[in-house]
Amino acid sequence: MSKRAKIILIVIAILFVAALIWFGKKNKKSIVEYETEKPFKTTIVKKTVATGKVTPLEEIEIKPQITGIIDKIMLLEGSKVKKGDLIATVRVVPNEQSLISARGRVDNIKIRLNNAKVSYLRNKTLFEKGVIARAAYEAVELTYRQAQQDLKNAQNDYLIIKKGSAGSGGAANTNIIAQISGTILEIPVKEGDQVIQSNNFNAGTTIASIADMSKMIFEGKVDESEVGKLVKGSDIEVSIGAIEGKKFPAKLNFVAPKGTEENGAVQFKIKADVSLDDKFFIRAGYSANADIVLEKKDSVLSIKEALLKFDKKTEEPYVEVKQADGKFKKVTLKLGTSDGINVEILEGVVADDEIKIWNKVSKDEKKKDN
Template identity: 85%
Template sequence: MSKRAKIILIIIAIGFVVALIWFGKKNKKSIVEYETETPFKTTIVKKTVATGKVTPLEEIEIKPQITGIIDKILLLEGSKVKKGDLIATVRVVPNEQALISAKGRVDNTKIRVNNAKIQYNRNKNLYDKGVISRQEFEQIELTYNQSKQDLKNAENDYLIIKRGSAVSGSAANTSIIAQMSGTILEIPVKEGDQVIQSNNFNAGTTIASIADMNKMIFEGKVDESEVGKLKSGSDIEVSIGAIEGKKFPAKLNFIAPKGTEEQGAVQFKIKADVSLDDNYYIRAGYSANADIVLEKKDSVLSIKEALLKFDKKTEEPYVEVKKEDGTFEKKTLKLGTSDGVNVEVLEGVTATDEIKIWNKASKDDDKKDN
């Protein structure tokens, strides 16, 4: 064999060895090391959040007792009032037709009174002389007294239509009085606005709304999937959007018996009495959230939810537990309450088991799940 041929064979052999080494390294499976965690005992609290707002427990609307025009507004929104304080006055603008009709009834009644008086005087003289009986005279006297009362009623009706009150100097109907102590939340009218009294066919014009700002409640809504776990009298915490870092204790006192559908989901109204803090001023209508405890379990065996995997076929949760030889064994779990971070384990692992902490997902993990 020539020297050149030997060199070629040596080069081929070296290339073959290099190729074997390269393929060997490429096909060699790297060993992945996993850290482990053991189950632990902790308290798991399952909560839900209800969105809503805080509103006064007691709020009323003040409406006029007579139709007219706002003459004066004496207080501003936000003013504190006591029951009986004057808020505004109404100037009566009488209906001309009703005024003329009332005046006509007064004039007609005066005519009847004058006629009844003449009859009374004439028959009194006859009764004094013994010409007519006492019974006949008393009937004439009754007619006279009734006509005088009719005149008084007609005059009162005329005054009410004309100036809003039957008594001279009285302002009972034209004065808008606070019906409770509290804070004026809103005065939706201004001087010169026409207002309508409340009657069977009209709710009337609201002149002012008053509320007791020392008694506030939370009004919110919860989903139908969670309302069954709520209990009246439960303690909750209310967070107000306008006040950061402060939670107000509250007590749930109302759960609506009927839900309303909103955007495809049935929502149930809830209410809770809020305990106020004197260091904070709560305004009516603040948006708020309520943290409501649905379920609480103390000192239960738990693991972190990040350790869970779910079988793609059965969708059952499982973990991998380390065996004595260092390999991992798949164990299906039965889970209980979860708070989104930790989950209660009812069956599947013990407190001494070492559970695999999953590394970043790989193709090998996906194949193993299949």
């Protein structure tokens, strides 16, 4: 063999070895090392949040007993009042036609009364002389007494139209007083505004609204998917948007038997008595959220939800558990309660299992997932 042939053989051998090395590196799979985590026992609390507001338990509207004009307002919104305190006064502005008509009835009855009086005195003299019988005298006397009473009634009607009341009842009708002790939330009228009395055909003009601010309730709504898990008397926590970092304990006392549809979802109203803290002043209408415990499980075997994968075909949850040879095995799980971070494990893994943390994924695994 010539020297040139030997050189060619050596070059071919070197190229062959280089090719083997190149193909070996190309086909070699990258090794990915995964961290693992063991299941643990913890308490899982499943909650729902109801949005709403805090309102007074007792709130009433004060309405006038007569129609008139607000003459004077004694107090301001936010003032604390006791039952019977004067809030405002109403000045009666009578209807001219009704006033003239009432005055005319008074004058007519006075004429009739004068005539009845003359007849009564004449017949009384005749009766005392024995000229007429007792029955005739008593009939004339009855007519006279009735005319006296008719005049009194007509005069009272006239005074009511003119002043809003007859006699001592005037102050009761024209004075607007607090019906309960509490805080004035709102006075929607001003001095000079006309107000209408409350009657069977009209709700009347609200002069003031009063509420007892020492008794507050939370009013909110929950979705129909969660309302079935609520239990009256349950303890909840109320967070008020205007008061940061403070939660007020409350007790659920009402769940509406009928829901209302809002934006395609059925919502149910709930109410809860709120325990107040003297350090904080709660205003009526504050927006608030209520944390309601739907389910609670103590010391149950759990894993983090981030460790879960779901089969694309069956949609069953699974994890990969490390085996003795260092490889991972797919294990299907049966899950229980979840709080969004941790989830209860009913079947599939035990406390000593090492579960893959999905922190590193090779290109082949990415292709497999896709």
